Amino acid sequence: MxxxxxxxxxxxxxxxxxxxxxxxxxxxxxxxxxxxxxxxxxxxxxxxxxxxxxxxxxxxxxxxxxxxxxxxxxxxxxxxxxxxxxxxxxxxxxxxxxxxxxxxxxxxxxxxxxxxxxxxxxxxxxxxxxxxxxxxxxxxxxxxxxxxxxxxxxxxxxxxxRETDGKMQPATIMFKVGGVCYEKAVFPPSFETLIETEKGELQSLGKKILPPPSGHVLLYKTTLPGIVTCNMTNCIEIDGTNADDLTKATITCRKQMDDIVKFLREYAPGFENCFIISSAPLIGVRETRHFxxxxxxxxxxxxxxxxxxxxxxxxxxxxxDVHNISGAGLDKSGVQHGFKQNxxxxxxxxxxxxxxxxxxxxxxxxxxxxxxxxxxxxxxxxxxxxxxxxxxxxxxxxxxxxxxxxxxxxxxxxxxxx
Ligand SMILES: Cc1cc2nc3c(=O)[nH]c(=O)nc-3n(C[C@H](O)[C@H](O)[C@H](O)COP(=O)(O)OP(=O)(O)OC[C@H]3O[C@@H](n4cnc5c(N)ncnc54)[C@H](O)[C@@H]3O)c2cc1C
The missing domain is CATH 3.50.50.60 (FAD/NAD(P)-binding domain)
Structure with missing residues (x-):
């Protein structure tokens, strides 16, 4: 060679x-x-x-x-x-x-x-x-x-x-939707932002309707008109240092994307006509090795x-910022709640x-x-x-x-x- x-x-x-x-x-x-x-x-x-x-x-x-x-x-x-x-x-x-x-x-x-x-x-x-x-x-x-x-x-x-059981935070493929009406749109930035809509509270609807382990609704404004970044796909129990797991996570997250868009069109005000315009070529791995x-x-x-x-x-x-290691949303310990350090x-x-x-x-x-x-x-x-x-x-x-x-x-x- x-x-x-x-x-x-x-x-x-x-x-x-x-x-x-x-x-x-x-x-x-x-x-x-x-x-x-x-x-x-x-x-x-x-x-x-x-x-x-x-x-x-x-x-x-x-x-x-x-x-x-x-x-x-x-x-x-x-x-x-x-x-x-x-x-x-x-x-x-x-x-x-x-x-x-x-x-x-x-x-x-x-x-x-x-x-x-x-x-x-x-x-x-x-x-x-x-x-x-x-x-x-x-x-x-x-x-x-x-x-x-x-x-x-x-x-x-x-x-x-985690020190206790080696479990790692979930992975996510970020994606963007276009066609959003910014005047009407809602932008929940955290798992704990509760948004009441005519059809019910958005996070609760997400947990009920979206395919697990997706289920949370995190939407972010961009600098471009009508375009929103979605942090909503979710894959648990994978090891981001293993090629098979990375592939599995990619398939899992991509499968969720159409359901998420359908959900947004149906339940999120301002997203009635949204459509996917791009998705991340690099899957988002939150946690792997700690040296x-x-x-x-x-x-x-x-x-x-x-x-x-x-x-x-x-x-x-x-x-x-620990995401739920066994499903959608926040870590079950609720660690974020206690944080008061300025x-x-x-x-x-x-x-x-x-x-x-x-x-x-x-x-x-x-x-x-x-x-x-x-x-x-x-x-x-x-x-x-x-x-x-x-x-x-x-x-x-x-x-x-x-x-x-x-x-x-x-x-x-x-x-x-x-
Ligand atoms: C889904 C998700 C959402 C997040 N949301 C936010 C947020 O809203 N705001 C925020 O501030 N942070 C957020 N984070 C955290 C943040 O993005 C990462 O922790 C941060 O990017 C880590 O920076 P880094 O430079 O260490 O690694 P990375 O950004 O992961 O960069 C590592 C680079 O190394 C390259 N690489 C890896 N292995 C090799 C190799 N063997 N050979 C060559 N190249 C290699 C990769 O392609 C990549 O470009 C999020 C993370 C994820 C996964």
Whole structure:
């Protein structure tokens, strides 16, 4: 088998909000960067996942820049103010423009399939694409695959899902409908938004009529007239790191889509003439592997808004967001109800450093945290903040010719916040 070899200083695998931010920040700070992505677009769930909006927040300059530049991109059109609503088509282009501007080499349609190890140190990643097989060697490797595919291959320790039984949050294919009358339409943003209609309360109708495990009604405004994003398909009991399960989940969610549209036409005011215009090419997997880092972020750290001495993400705000693991709606523990924390929390650099494996940074939703903490930091603004920190750490490591484990948190903060 003919294999190519390339070398870079920083290799980022996965281009979601975390991987994009990592690649952009590392390159902006002088590193040679390659970004590998299996899809034909940069952005992960924020674009290929057809995501509705940025939820939660975090004091991240890159996140703020994305919001600001997304608004500029839309100038003269339907929406030109700063908004957390996502236009995935515009965001795809914006991400590419930003990455090209700082000189990141982007490899789309490229799947990362193995870690190249030398003892406990990761030296590179094997990828496959139209050109064939390539080994990409790199001083620093950032795993921003969401599932931690590379960390897993490197032998980093992890568990999946809930600590008690390994069960993972459900998966969803997001889709958009057009033909909605915005003047009449209802937009329930959460499972707990109850909307009385002439035919009954909408969430209760959803639970009664929609095919299980779908059943909740989550509808989001877009920046385009008559178009609404639906977060309503639902597949439980799948493992997003297993190809058969991903296929099963895709079939399950797609089967639900026609019934959901029929339901919306019949029961949701303003949706009488709606029709599907697009669905996400990348299925939305909420939760898979949780890695064991030098520190494991916990629910208590978030509830206490703990300020870690080695923080690299600050002012992170979001609720716990655990979907019902055995059906539609919210987690049965009702964990969201008790959340009263107004102060932002921080994430320590140690959560990005897997135990034992050298040259590797965890990044985005696969950093080290418990099932419950993960349900909070998986929000995209916080993942962007984590990515920004990983990119800054990698740039410092390359510049100072040290391993990422030796990089000091203040050096990362200096690059991000000053
Ligand atoms: C259905 C759903 C609804 C959500 N709703 C919201 C919301 O409204 N607001 C919000 O802020 N957050 C929301 N989230 C959470 C949020 O979207 C994710 O947690 C976040 O996108 C994680 O960012 P990430 O960059 O870590 O990973 P991802 O966005 O998952 O990106 C990972 C990237 O890595 C690529 N990749 C994976 N494996 C490989 C490989 N082996 N080789 C090459 N490329 C690979 C993927 O194609 C993808 O582009 C939602 C999530 C889901 C699933």
């Amino acid at each position: 003919n294999k190519h070899t390339i070398y870079t200083e920083v290799l980022v695998v996965g281009s979601g909000p975390a991987g994009f931010s990592a690649a952009y920040t590392a390159a902006k700070n002088g590193a040679n960067v390659i970004l590998v992505e299996q899809c034909g677009n940069v952005g992960g769930i924020s674009t290929s996942g057809l995501m509705s909006h940025w939820a939660g927040s975090c004091a991240s300059p890159i996140y703020n820049e994305i919001l600001k530049r997304s608004a500029q991109e839309s100038e003269g059109e339907f929406y030109n103010k700063i908004t957390t609503i996502i236009d995935p088509e515009k965001l795809k282009t914006l991400y590419l423009e930003m990455l090209c501007a700082v000189g990141v080499r982007i490899l789309l349609y490229t799947f990362a399939c193995d870690a190249i190890m030398d003892g406990n140190a990761i030296k590179g990643v094997s990828v496959v694409n139209k050109s064939g097989f390539t080994d990409i060697y790199s001083d620093v490797i950032i795993d921003a695959t969401g599932d931690g595919d590379i960390a897993c291959k490197s032998g980093a320790e992890y568990f999946k899902g 064991k880092g030098e520190y494991v972020l916990t629910e208590e750290d978030i509830l206490n808004a703990k300020v870690f001495e080695d923080y690299i993400v600050k002012d992170a705000h979001f609720n716990f 102060a932002g929390y921080t994430i320590p650099y140690r959560c990005l450093l897997p135990e034992k494996i050298e040259n590797l940074l965890l990044c985005g939703r696969n950093i080290s945290g418990t099932h419950m903490a993960h349900s909070n930091f998986r929000a995209m603004p916080i993942c962007a903040g984590i990515g920004e920190a990983a990119g800054a750490a990698a740039a410092v490591a390359v510049k100072n010719k040290v391993s990422v484990r030796k990089v000091k948190s203040y050096e990362i903060r200096d690059l991000i916040f000053n």
